[in-house]
Amino acid sequence: MTIMAAASREGKTLRDVVFAAGAAAREAAAQYGADKVVNATVGCYAGDDEKLACLPVVEQLYRSLPMSDFITYAPPLGLEGYRQAVIDETFEGCRPDGYVDAVATSGGTGAIHIAIANYSEVGDVVLTTDWRWNIYDCLCQEIGRDLHTFSMMDDQGHFNTAAFSAAVSNILRRQDSLLLILNTPANNPTGFALSDTEWADVLEVCRLHEKNGKRISILVDIAYI
Template sequence: MAHSVVASHSVGKMATDKIFGANALAVKAAAQFGKDKVTNATIGALLDDNEQLVCLPTVEKVFRSVPITEIINYAPIAGLPDFLNAAMDHVFGESKPDAFTRAVATSGGSGVLHHAIWNYSEIHDTVLTTDWYWGPYKVLCEEVLRKLDTFPLFDDKMQFNLSAFENKISALLAKQNNLLIILNTPAHNPTGYTVTDAEWDGIINILKTAAKNPAKKITLVADIAYLDFSGERNTCRKFFAKFGQMPANLLFIVGFSMSKSFTMYGQRVGAMIGVTSDADVAKEFEDVNQYSSRATWSNINRGAMRTMAMICADKALYAQVEQERAGFYQLIKGRADLFAQEAAAANLTMLPYNAGYFLSVPSTVPDAVVAKLNEENVFAVALAKGIRIAVCAVPTEKIKGMAGKLKKAMDAVK
């Protein structure tokens, strides 16, 4: 029997990740057969049509201009004030909610989720998200002794399943007083679905009804990692205005990350933005989340925060970044449109895709399908309910024929 010295709650933990595993297979195949013979649809980062990792040119220029003392120095635990204000202005745009809004710097979007789970759910509580979700949600919950449960994202009309959402909320609130909900929209990972304004109205009505019981504390995290690749700037932000004038026991947390929006993935910079009708809740939000930051990463990347603050303070720089990003949004959209056209021609069923880095195809045997697809040197990620295709990372030329190959693989393993 193997020896173990870890505490009981850590026994058996192991950092296995299907996404990184799938990418490793693609890298191995590229080394064996040549990069041009391999399609790697596993990577959750933006690659251009030469398969090079993209950094927005103006972001790179500004980042390289930051003084070395600003790059290497510690940052305030809460984050640089200029960065926090820039993050809120950038996120909300013209749709700032009528509410108290406060921001705390985090280590990327994952840091937002960590703090939200730790501070807004009780130990052993269940956190709620959709049945199609980013895998680390589960790890983030289990690491801090919570459970993750899901409801079906889509109803039979392939729209947001408000009925299932309401039923699951009622069931969980019958057992616990705190409820944390994570919704990844717009441009959901892994499907590319965006919750509509009408669906947001339904979601908020359900939450407000649940919050009529003053003993219940409800927090919704809007994971907006892909916001800036989800469509026209003002249109895709309109839903934020709906977060205003809520009951005091209903808190919204917006999870912002520089990873996709400013192509600074590895710099690990994000911000959690609290939206509440109550001044005490707003102050508490700042206090508890700054405390959690001190207890985890202490403080985050000063140079990247300064980069965003500098860009957002200069209208010309900001406009240039927006223009550059819009060009890459169109690149991804073109890839997704091509895949969708070929999927329709091949009678391959896709889940609804509006925008974003990923699209998904449902399957009851995703691992078998992906294994078969790998035989064609096409690599994707097998999820619990289907296959994820990273259109953000596949050159347009390699998108051609992908849907047909996927359909062939699915038919072969029926």
């Protein structure tokens, strides 16, 4: 057998634990009956029939658009009106007093990939919490980054600022910049959200290192906001 893929790509596999659990739930429903199995694995909007559903207003809007809006090319950065609408929808009345811009991506996963590629160097360590979506690991590995984690919650169930600070300090002894990924609010898979006070602690740790010439970028994964 001749393998056409590059040697560095041979044996490449991906197993998403959420989709694997979903498949197991569907198999169990087929075996034991759907009334005996609750499949709560994938955070999708479903109807009473447990099938994937769409908000009626969304479907109505899509079907009212002219076909040319579906099939025409969009600029690489995304349509200007769309980008501004995303900014308005994201921040609502809490828009920060600073430079704000947006770029279209191929979904939330695409946004994470772009952030990793553009705010970290090849060979860098990227930092996130121990409770995380495991695709973070794959996205980092795919483009030559190394994902490290810290304990997200302390014994009282609060954000573990001490563990976070120690992890940041350790990494920045070896590299000059750091990309931090925080999935909040509604962390996947815990539902945890940083409070305003905990956010202030995170920013204080970052400012401390920035005063010493380090660069820290924070990717806030708000997929479940």
